Amino acid sequence: MEDKAHLHSVSLDVKKCKGCTNCLKRCPTEAIRIRGGHAVIKSERCIDCGECIRLCPYRAKLAKCDRLEDFSRYKWKIAIPAPALYGQFAELEDLDYILTGLLQIGFDDVFEVARAAELVSQYTRQYLHRPGIAKPVISSACPAVVRLISVRFPYLLDNVLPILPPVELAARMAKKEAMRRHPELEERDICALFISPCPAKVSYARNPLGVEKSAVDGVLSISDIYFRLVPALKKIDVPTVTSRSGIIGISWAGSGGESSALLNDKYLAADGIENVIKVLDEIEKENFAGLEFIELNACSGGCVGGAMNMENPFIAKARLQNLRRYLPVSQNRVNESEEQIPDELFWSASVDYQPIMQLDTDRAEALRKMQRMQQIGGTLPNLDCGSCGAPNCNALAEDIVCGEADESDCVIRMRQQIEDIWRTMGRMVHDGD
Numbered sequence: 001m002e003d004k005a006h007l008h009s010v011s012l013d014v015k016k017c018k019g020c021t022n023c024l025k026r027c028p029t030e031a032i033r034i035r036g037g038h039a040v041i042k043s044e045r046c047i048d049c050g051e052c053i054r055l056c057p058y059r060a061k062l063a064k065c066d067r068l069e070d071f072s073r074y075k076w077k078i079a080i081p082a083p084a085l086y087g088q089f090a091e092l093e094d095l096d097y098i099l100t101g102l103l104q105i106g107f108d109d110v111f112e113v114a115r116a117a118e119l120v121s122q123y124t125r126q127y128l129h130r131p132g133i134a135k136p137v138i139s140s141a142c143p144a145v146v147r148l149i150s151v152r153f154p155y156l157l158d159n160v161l162p163i164l165p166p167v168e169l170a171a172r173m174a175k176k177e178a179m180r181r182h183p184e185l186e187e188r189d190i191c192a193l194f195i196s197p198c199p200a201k202v203s204y205a206r207n208p209l210g211v212e213k214s215a216v217d218g219v220l221s222i223s224d225i226y227f228r229l230v231p232a233l234k235k236i237d238v239p240t241v242t243s244r245s246g247i248i249g250i251s252w253a254g255s256g257g258e259s260s261a262l263l264n265d266k267y268l269a270a271d272g273i274e275n276v277i278k279v280l281d282e283i284e285k286e287n288f289a290g291l292e293f294i295e296l297n298a299c300s301g302g303c304v305g306g307a308m309n310m311e312n313p314f315i316a317k318a319r320l321q322n323l324r325r326y327l328p329v330s331q332n333r334v335n336e337s338e339e340q341i342p343d344e345l346f347w348s349a350s351v352d353y354q355p356i357m358q359l360d361t362d363r364a365e366a367l368r369k370m371q372r373m374q375q376i377g378g379t380l381p382n383l384d385c386g387s388c389g390a391p392n393c394n395a396l397a398e399d400i401v402c403g404e405a406d407e408s409d410c411v412i413r414m415r416q417q418i419e420d421i422w423r424t425m426g427r428m429v430h431d432g433d
């Protein structure tokens with residue numbers, strides 16, 4: 001059986017890959033190499049951001065998800081739709097149609113992530129008032145961003161909001177609600193299935209952050225559910241499920257939605273993995289004094305830009321704006337008197353630094369390799385052309401000291417060496433005359 005602890009969502013269809021290097025240079029963690037004419041993903045480095053899926057012109061990168069049929073053994077299957085799902089449908093006037101449609105395609109119940117998002121917004125507002133916390137606080141809602149911080153920006157881990165992300169809270173609340181409303185069910189009869197816009201959240205359910213085990217039992221892609229919902233929606237005359245989300249919850253689907261719910265002007269929202277890295281660099285340099293909260297989404301536009309959506313993110317965002325017109329500001333609030341953040345809302349497991357550039361477990365050997373790497377780096381052309389199969393010259397030097405590549409992989413150096421040989425041979429012939 002496959003070890004779930006190391007199971008990524010993003011994978012490669014080798015047969016489709018042309019080794020074109022489009023994905024190689026844009027991977028934020030340098031997780032891709034070209035070997036044997038095709039891409040290879042270094043598992044320990046991949047944060048499942050989905051960037052390579054979006055970039056590949058040959059559709060060779062894909063996100064592996066669960067299917068609804070995989071959960072037929074459960075008596076009670078709860079759909080946990082991400083708010084981005086609602087933006088996929090043209091002419092949708094009412095969220096209730098989507099929620100009703102989910103029951104028609106095989107789910108037994110539905111619990112909107114947007115409901116939990118409204119509570120997380122309220123608790124985040126409270127958290128920002130806590131004395132002694134590291135600021136700016138960085139949102140923990142995008143798992144690709146949290147993983148990126150854990151591999152590239154370990155000094156910022158203390159700034160990450162240690163509150164459960166909406167998807168986790170939604171799964172827990174959904175299961176509790178199902179047990180209360182259906183006492184005939186046992187815990188093992190119920191599964192919570194997240195309908196996700198992105199591979200990072202598939203990976204989250206398998207390798208959770210901040211909790212030992214996620215309450216999310218499976219993750220289905222929005223694109224898969226979309227094709228099942230379209231025919232079902234046509235058959236609905238009167239919806240039977242009523243949405244319990246408000247503007248605040250639905251707005252989490254787009255970049256800026258989470259931070260605008262904080263009712264605090266001292267925030268910054270950035271989206272797209274390259275912008276995210278720039279912002280994290282600036283926070284590390286302490287260039288954002290005065291800001292209280294940073295919302296970061298790995299996908300352009302926020303979750304509406306996830307690689308598993310159907311619709312263009314700008315169109316999806318416009319549709320959500322239209323849908324919000326008919327909604328109250330929020331439908332999920334805890335009483336002011338209960339405004340203490342419950343302990344179970346906080347992370348119960350730490351998110352630690354995951355060094356991806358560990359040259360050796362032995363310190364002395366690692367130092368030796370580092371010196372060797374610098375030596376090799378000095379002989380490489382520093383063009384970062386990618387033709388060696390590594391994203392840049394430094395990565396090639398690292399691969400060489402780790403025994404995964406050879407100096408002859410650098411085509412520029414190879415050419416220089418061949419030219420040197422020709423020159424030497426020329427001199428020998430000349431001297432022999």
Ligand code: SF4
Nearest residue numbers: 017018020021023056
């Ligand atoms: S973009 Fe990457 S995965 Fe796609 S064909 Fe090119 S090398 Fe292969």
Ligand code: SF4
Nearest residue numbers: 027046047049050052
């Ligand atoms: S999903 Fe992101 S981190 Fe993983 S290989 Fe693709 S671009 Fe790199």
